[in-house]
Amino acid sequence: MSAKPVIGLLGGGQLGRMLCEAANILDFSVAILDEEKCPAKQVHQNDLHITGSFKDPEKIKQLAARCDVLTVEIEHVETTILEEIATKGVEVPSPDGNGTVLKKVPVHPSWKTIRLIQDKYQQKEYFAKQGIPVAEQVAIAEGSERLSSLRAAGDKFGYPFMLKGAKGSYDGRGNYKIDGPSDLETASSQMGDQPLYAEKWVPFEMELAVMVMRTEDSEGNFKAVHPYPVIETIHEDSICTKVLYPPRKVSDEIKKQAQKIASDVIASLWGRGVFAVEMFLTKDGRILVNEVAPRPHNSGHYTIEAVPQMSQFKAQIYSILDLVPRKGISLSPRVSSAIMLNILGGAKEDSHDRFVKLAEGSSDAFTDVYVHLYGKASKPGRKIGHITATGFSSVDQLASTVSPLIKCMDEIRLERIGSSAKATPAATPKVLPLVAMTMGSDSDLAVMSAGLKILDEFSVPYVVRITSAHRTPHLMMKFAAEMSASTCKVIIAGAGGAAHLPGMLASETHLPVIGVPIKASVLDGVDSLYSIVQMPRGIPCATMGIGNSTNAALLAIRILGNTYPEYAERMKEYQAKMAAEVYAKDEKLGEVGFQQYLAGMQKK
Amino acid sequence: MSAKPVIGLLGGGQLGRMLCEAANILDFSVAILDEEKCPAKQVHQNDLHITGSFKDPEKIKQLAARCDVLTVEIEHVETTILEEIATKGVEVPSPDGNGTVLKKVPVHPSWKTIRLIQDKYQQKEYFAKQGIPVAEQVAIAEGSERLSSLRAAGDKFGYPFMLKGAKGSYDGRGNYKIDGPSDLETASSQMGDQPLYAEKWVPFEMELAVMVMRTEDSEGNFKAVHPYPVIETIHEDSICTKVLYPPRKVSDEIKKQAQKIASDVIASLWGRGVFAVEMFLTKDGRILVNEVAPRPHNSGHYTIEAVPQMSQFKAQIYSILDLVPRKGISLSPRVSSAIMLNILGGAKEDSHDRFVKLAEGSSDAFTDVYVHLYGKASKPGRKIGHITATGFSSVDQLASTVSPLIKCMDEIRLERIGSSAKATPAATPKVLPLVAMTMGSDSDLAVMSAGLKILDEFSVPYVVRITSAHRTPHLMMKFAAEMSASTCKVIIAGAGGAAHLPGMLASETHLPVIGVPIKASVLDGVDSLYSIVQMPRGIPCATMGIGNSTNAALLAIRILGNTYPEYAERMKEYQAKMAAEVYAKDEKLGEVGFQQYLAGMQKK
Known part of the structure; x- marks a missing residue:
């Protein structure tokens, strides 16, 4: 391989370690400035490593001198020295062997970015100027004016509000939730001498x-x-x-x-x-x-x-x-x-x-x-x-x-x-649907429920809705759009009479749609069957037998089997079980004769 | 973390390097015996590393003394020393500080395995005894009897046959293909003094x-x-x-x-x-x-x-x-x-x-x-x-x-x-099917071809076959079984009249099956439609409108879209294009009026 650039890294913690793990695979060279036994150095041998603090200006210059680009695994680094390295350069031995020359070393991300981000208040002021939505904030005065400034913030934002340290907070340390005016003095003293700002309370969902x-x-x-x-x-x-x-x-x-x-x-x-x-x-x-x-x-x-x-x-x-x-x-x-x-x-x-x-x-x-x-x-x-x-x-x-x-x-x-503290609730296991079933009327539910039972039997997560093509056309379209953008993979729709629902849904989604014709009061369901099956070229609707929502669910599961192998396996088991049942019936018929068999069936 | 076992590794090449890359993520400790700058040591810092050759018995013992288990990245290692380490042990300082004690260190895989594998002839003799299928082979005598032994092998196996070095070959080096008796002397001298064996020529497919x-x-x-x-x-x-x-x-x-x-x-x-x-x-x-x-x-x-x-x-x-x-x-x-x-x-x-x-x-x-x-x-x-x-x-x-x-x-x-040598043909790009289309008779092809055109338009790889449910029931079943075990995700079947093919295929596969009813000479296709759509509960068949193989292909593509996002994207584009065409027609109708529009249609 031709000579590869050397990446200089300030800080060798876990982020640096995982950076090195990625670099190792591609055989990139990383020179790390941190302690001898830091996590990153454990997984990346390099004669160019430097032992010391990533905050030490002299060591940073030493590192820069041996690298082609500098990067950081932590933003709490000295940016004046990074600016100097990127804009003026560091001294390196002259190529002609006489004395030294200045070599500029790019710093990525820029020292400008790092400097801005180090001050959380300035960071958000900048973002707000760029039109980026941020929570309202106000700087808190220092020294003897701090307390009155805090009170003003409380008046402005109401309670609770957040008091934050502008610099050096990490992993949320350095934040104080102020519930009322009585918190102000304690908060001020606990936050110490650092520059502070107040932020309007954001009642967030997540x-x-x-x-x-x-x-x-x-x-x-x-x-x-x-x-x-x-x-x-x-x-x-x-x-x-x-x-x-x-x-x-x-x-x-x-x-x-x-x-x-x-x-x-x-x-x-x-x-x-x-x-x-x-x-x-x-x-x-x-x-x-x-x-x-x-x-x-x-x-x-x-x-x-x-x-x-x-x-x-x-x-x-x-x-x-x-x-x-x-x-x-x-x-x-x-x-x-x-x-x-x-x-x-x-x-x-x-x-x-x-x-x-x-x-x-x-x-x-x-x-x-x-x-x-x-x-x-x-x-x-x-x-x-x-x-x-x-x-x-x-x-x-x-x-x-x-x-x-x-x-x-x-x-x-x-x-x-300590067990006295309350545990935050864990990620709640709520299941997103893979199949959406809908029908034009609740009178169809009796027929469609057979399919729902199959979905339950195969543990397929589903949603079931009533969305009539004629009585609620907008709801039907909204439902189709929502399902198309969700985790849902198949839509099953049951309808009787004019039975437009399955075909209309098929027009509103790119997902496969399965239609179940439902027998209405006249025409024996043939009206629904024709209406569902005779779709125009361009918009397919997978049509089932009249009233056969069982097969609609089974087809949905066969389709899911393409994406989730567990459903393909369970379908094979289901088919084997069906076959076994018929074999058993056949055997029984042979054993007991048709008369007794028929009598047994009539009893049921 | 509690103390973790130290893995001792003989050899620090690329296999050792990738072993270390895996160990790094889990923070396991690997002590490597190999040169200072070997690939593995570059990505794993450890005070326990030893510099030297992984063939040096003394260094192997040193390594064993500091490890909990020994493993290898290469089989060409000294097994007598590994046997000694595993069965007698290596000297380590006594826990009480007085002198040394023997510590047994497990070797994995076993030195016995490594020793057997080092001799390729013995390896295969052993496998043959275990009832494992191997190519016929015969040991070649050494010294002055070698040439006559080689001739005997030629007589036994015919030409060509393979002459192989029993030990030390790596990456296929140490093999010689003997095309005829005239090759024997050259082969013998080129293979040098090593122990040899002859192997019957295996005309292999891959x-x-x-x-x-x-x-x-x-x-x-x-x-x-x-x-x-x-x-x-x-x-x-x-x-x-x-x-x-x-x-x-x-x-x-x-x-x-x-x-x-x-x-x-x-x-x-x-x-x-x-x-x-x-x-x-x-x-x-x-x-x-x-x-x-x-x-x-x-x-x-x-x-x-x-x-x-x-x-x-x-x-x-x-x-x-x-x-x-x-x-x-x-x-x-x-x-x-x-x-x-x-x-x-x-x-x-x-x-x-x-x-x-x-x-x-x-x-x-x-x-x-x-x-x-x-x-x-x-x-x-x-x-x-x-x-x-x-x-x-x-x-x-x-x-x-x-x-x-x-x-x-x-x-x-x-x-x-050198460009004079012939290149081995590269991996031939032949495409495996995602959709299988079949029909009961070639008279159905005219109808089904519309669907094939859609599959071509969407670049879906497919197979197309004629498999009649009645005239070739066994072929039909074999086809269903083959497709179920292949890369195929959807089966499309067209049939007319009694039209059993789609439903029978659905019975023989766990894949989704799409049926296209084809209009035969009587009953206008309603016979085929009823036969395909009215499947019993348990075996679904996605039925299309009569003669609508276009929609069968489009449904197959919607189904593929669940597994391959590119097809979902292309389906959305297709639907948008269809809509745009209708908008354009609507606009034209408004512009030119219905009479001119109709005249234009009649001209076509």
């Missing part, structure tokens, strides 16, 4: 996050932002503990909007790299940007397995070295759902062992569970590893499958924080 | 391989063998260069048989670990075991991405440390197809650069391409990395997608071996 890759050309001109999917984060004790892909019960529109906002945020910054954008989804459906991390992030760990073709760590390498192909890059997950659970140090040094052991044995035919350990000693509450589960089912089903893991994790937390 | 994980309890009792799927290997210049999952055009029975034979082979050996079983599939459909490697293997690299939940390297760690869960472990690929291409050093040091660059930009929405580089200097023909492509399509489609990569690889090979 927290969302999007990782974004940002690229620039060699002149520093903006090229593109590439957002990953939006995920849901769950925080406990002010630490992100759980991440869910996709977020539960969030519409496609909100997801698109979150990706758009995250892309806009990152486009407004400077330099190459991956960035995390943390957001609130408010109870009234608005998205507010909370904060940005200019580096790989806990909320992006799921990408290692869910977006294996371009994990956030590989993306960090690809973006800072400008390797992203011109045609763009697919950041689509290769699985249907993923859940990331942090391994936090427990009450004892080995508290988490049982969590890891449980995870190691948790993979099965349809769920994969991946353990990551960072080579860090355990301390209570410390992030020492994480576990990612992936599946080809819905995130709710996955949460249900890994609920023993979530339970174990919650138990270890309770031991740590 | 080479297959299966990785197998073997577990034992702490007493050394056999627990289980877990086979990975069977793959196809392609060798060029006596080196494995390409691996395809699944093998092309190999029946499910052969695949099962290959897994069974590979499991039997490995069950007959000793110790824990992962093993490669290389096999020939002969032109007459027999499987012969060629040889076994007692370690991760080039043919198993595809598992890193295709079986991410348990790559061969993770499996090596899990098996030797006895971490495999009691309930077993899923070794099923999480993708539909994978192709592994070795990166071999080319004519120049940087010849392979363009291959790597091409690969880095080759991922797209439906194909993922992963580059692995081993941190080795390039030499002509040397394995310095590999590229794995994975997809959710058939392996033939994947081969077609990555054909630019295969072409580039073949070009680099041609430059290396």
Whole structure:
């Protein structure tokens, strides 16, 4: 291989370690500035490593001198020195052997971005100026004016409001919820001397996050932002503990909007790299940007397995070295759902062992569970590893499958924080539908219920609705659109008489639609059959026998079998069972003779 | 974390490197005996590493003394010393501080297995005794009797036959194909003084391989063998260069048989670990075991991405440390197809650069391409990395997608071996079907062809057959069984009159079946419609309008859209296009008035 660029990395914690794991596979060289035994150095040998603090200006210059590009795994670094390195350069031996020359070393993301992000108040002021939605905030005066400034904030925002340290907070430490005027003095003294700002209370439904890759050309001109999917984060004790892909019960529109906002945020910054954008989804459906991390992030760990073709760590390498192909890059997950659970140090040094052991044995035919350990000693509450589960089912089903893991994790937390504290509810296992059944009238339900029983028997998650093509045409169309954008894979519709529902749904969706003709009061159901089966060319409707919702459900399951092998296997079992039943009947008929057999049938 | 066992590894090449990459994620400690800058040590820092040769008995003992278990990345190691370590032990400081004690260190796989495998002739003699199918072979005498022994082999086996070195051959080096008696003397002198054996020529269709994980309890009792799927290997210049999952055009029975034979082979050996079983599939459909490697293997690299939940390297760690869960472990690929291409050093040091660059930009929405580089200097023909492509399509489609990569690889090979040599044909892009269409009679083809045109328009790979339910019932059943076991996801059947074909096929498969009623000479097609749609409860058949094979194809594509998002996208485009056409017609009707419009229609 021709000479490869050397990546200089400030900080060698778990983010640096996972960056090195990605670099190892591609044989990229990373020179790390951190302690001798830090997590990242454990997995990447390099004569260019430097032992020391990533905050030490002299060491940073030493590192820069031996690298082609500098990046960070943490934003709490000295930006004046990074600015100097990027704009003036560092001294390196002159190529002609006489003295030294100055070498400029690119810093990605830019020192400008890092500097802005270090001040959370300024960060959001900047975003607000760019037209990005953020929570209302106000700076708190320092010194003797602080308390009156706090009171003014309370008057402005009402209570509760959030008091936040503008700098140096990490994992949520440095936030104080002020419930009323009586909290002000305690809060002020507990937050210490740091610069503070107040933020209007955001009653949020959930927290969302999007990782974004940002690229620039060699002149520093903006090229593109590439957002990953939006995920849901769950925080406990002010630490992100759980991440869910996709977020539960969030519409496609909100997801698109979150990706758009995250892309806009990152486009407004400077330099190459991956960035995390943390957001609130408010109870009234608005998205507010909370904060940005200019580096790989806990909320992006799921990408290692869910977006294996371009994990956030590989993306960090690809973006800072400008390797992203011109045609763009697919950041689509290769699985249907993923859940990331942090391994936090427990009450004892080995508290988490049982969590890891449980995870190691948790993979099965349809769920994969991946353990990551960072080579860090355990301390209570410390992030020492994480576990990612992936599946080809819905995130709710996955949460249900890994609920023993979530339970174990919650138990270890309770031991740590003391059993008096209340546990945050775990990811609620609610199942998203794979089949949608609808009918024109509740009078059809008796016929359609046979199909629902089959769906239950095969444990297929479904929704069932009444949406008449003629009495509620708009509801019917809305239903078709919603199902098309959901996890649903097949629509079953029953209708009688003019029986337009199945065909109209087929016109409003790209999903396969199965129609069940229902016998009305006249014409024996032939009217419904013809109406459903004789669709015009272009819009297919899979028609069943009159009143045969059983077969509609069975066909839906055969279709699901293409995507979910477990349903194909269960269909084979079902068919074998049916055959066995007929064989048994045949045998009995041979044994007892037709008269006794018939008598037995009549008794039933 | 509580203290973890230390894995001692003899050899730190690319196999050791990828073992360390797996160990890093789980934070396992690997102590490597090999040169200071070997590929494995580059990605795993450990104070316990030893610098030296993995063939040096003293260094092996030193390594054993600091480890809890020994394993190998290469079988060419000294087994007497491994036997001593496992059965007598190595000297370690006594726990009481006075002198030394002997510590037994388990060796996995067993030194017995490694010793057997080092002699390829003995290896196969042993397998033959276990009832495992191998090619006929005969030992060649040494010294002055060698030439007459070779002639005797020629008489016994006929020509051509293979002359092989019993020991020390690696990557096929040490084999000589003897085309006739005139080759014997040259062959004998070229093979040098090593012990030789002759093997009957096996006219094989392709080479297959299966990785197998073997577990034992702490007493050394056999627990289980877990086979990975069977793959196809392609060798060029006596080196494995390409691996395809699944093998092309190999029946499910052969695949099962290959897994069974590979499991039997490995069950007959000793110790824990992962093993490669290389096999020939002969032109007459027999499987012969060629040889076994007692370690991760080039043919198993595809598992890193295709079986991410348990790559061969993770499996090596899990098996030797006895971490495999009691309930077993899923070794099923999480993708539909994978192709592994070795990166071999080319004519120049940087010849392979363009291959790597091409690969880095080759991922797209439906194909993922992963580059692995081993941190080795390039030499002509040397394995310095590999590229794995994975997809959710058939392996033939994947081969077609990555054909630019295969072409580039073949070009680099041609430059290396000289352009006079002939290139081995690359993986032929033949497409496996996703839809099977059949009809009862060729008179139905005119109607069914409309559906085939739609399948062509959407680039859906299909097979089309004539299989009458009444005239060829056995063929019809065989067809249903074959399609059920193939890549096919939907069956479309057209039939007229009694029209039993769609329903009978539905009875013989678990796949969704779509029926198209065809109008026969009487009854206007209503006979066919009723026959197809009125299936008994239990066996669904998705019925289309009379003669509407267009909609049958469109429904099949909607169904494929669940598994392959590209078809869902194209269906949405198709529906949008249909709508646009109607809007255009509506506009024209408004513009020109109904009379002119009608006149225009009549002209057509």
